[in-house]
Amino acid sequence: MPVFHVSNRQLVLPGQLLAEGEGIIVTTPLIYRSDDKFYSVITGLVQVDEKEKRLGIVPLEGAYMPKPGDTVIGVIDDVGLTYWSVNINAPYEGILYASEALPKPFNPVQDDLRRYYDVGDYLVAKVVAFDRTKNPVLTIRDKGLGKITEGVVVEIKPPRIPRVIGKKGSMLDVLTSETGCVFLVAVNGRIWFSCSDPRMSDIVIRALRLIEEEAHTTGLTDRVKAFIKDEKKRLGGDGG
């Protein structure tokens, strides 16, 4: 019979004994098993389902690991002969081949990739393939992907991105409806948004920082909503 030593949503640290016994289903690689004992390997919030005997951890710290299908925001680091090297805020550099970016075949003898995208350009891209033996391959050949030409990109800790989206997108709904800005939340910790009012951008940045810092608490959506409302009121007052 499994015994759980932690309660749901409890903050745990590396090396902390979470549960012991047989028949426990572990839903993450962030749990280390030694015989019948299960230990956390990271700082995070545990997910305990005693009925289903499930054990998981939502990390609060750590690097972004690319997965095929992820939408990421990258910055071009380097331009090769037939590919761009893209920083995707991961331990591995993303690779964008010319064939995944340009509509026509590319001939490096006649053409230069810098004509299309150069170092420092921001891209919304999708991870096509990543298997740990080679660097992640990106594409921008899909709807909504490509170079970012306007707006703001904010970087937060990648594990805290789920809180920016919220349950069924609730946090994102609040951000969108309260500020009237357009958002694109990428799983690698970068968030793009565009506001018609530049003063609103400042509020959004501070709201995102608030979410990042308090990602481990509950009732965050309401607090973010109140925060934006307060700030908007202050703005209105200042403006006369």
Added chain:
Amino acid sequence: MRRRGLVEMEAEKPKLILENGLRTDGRKPDELRPYRMVVGILSNADGSALVEMGGTHVLAAVYGPREAHPKHIALPDRAVIRCRYHMAPFSTSDRKSPAPSRREIELSKVIREGLEPVVLTELYPRTTIDIFVEVLQADGGTRTAGITAAALALADAGIPMKDLVAGVAVGKVEGMLVLDINELEDEYGEADMPVAMMPSFKKITLLQLNGVLSPDEFEEALKLAEKGIMELYQAQREALLSKYKPIAEQEE
């Protein structure tokens, strides 16, 4: 006259255990120095920690996992851990040359090997995890304080690890086993044994012994070290939790 008096005092071996059974700094034989641990004090590093054990102050910073440079050091199946232990020029009473010494290179290796068993390097192949241990002020037990700080910095960086690691040195002075020795006790004592452990699993990741202990003394010294490590482990946990706690409380 005064100067001569000082020189004479230095040459003489000081009395390390006083008549009342306490040590030179007033501690009991099995007592740690007053410690302080702070996590996340450097904003540019992925993880960082400051550990103070009495007069020993050590700062640790962790970067990674990140792409390995130079590329040939990368391993196809796991991350490489690199560690640099360094003593600041101002950490000792005489200026220490900032160039890495033989001793520092060795301690870098020893600290790395003390941490390697806990880090799940296989989750991040072809990358490196860089650990920097900077001794700001040295008063004995810098390698164990370094390991304690580095483990905190790794946890702060969110690098998956089976357990934290904490370390402490046990020494033998005037025939008595004492916990967490300082510079003076290290210099004039008969033995010095730094130990680092994974506290939850009670596994030893670092064990060195300089000097002579009998088998019985060794057993007892190890027990003493374990006691100290368990206390430090609690302090480590509190330091890590305090990063999140304030907001969690404010809410209730």
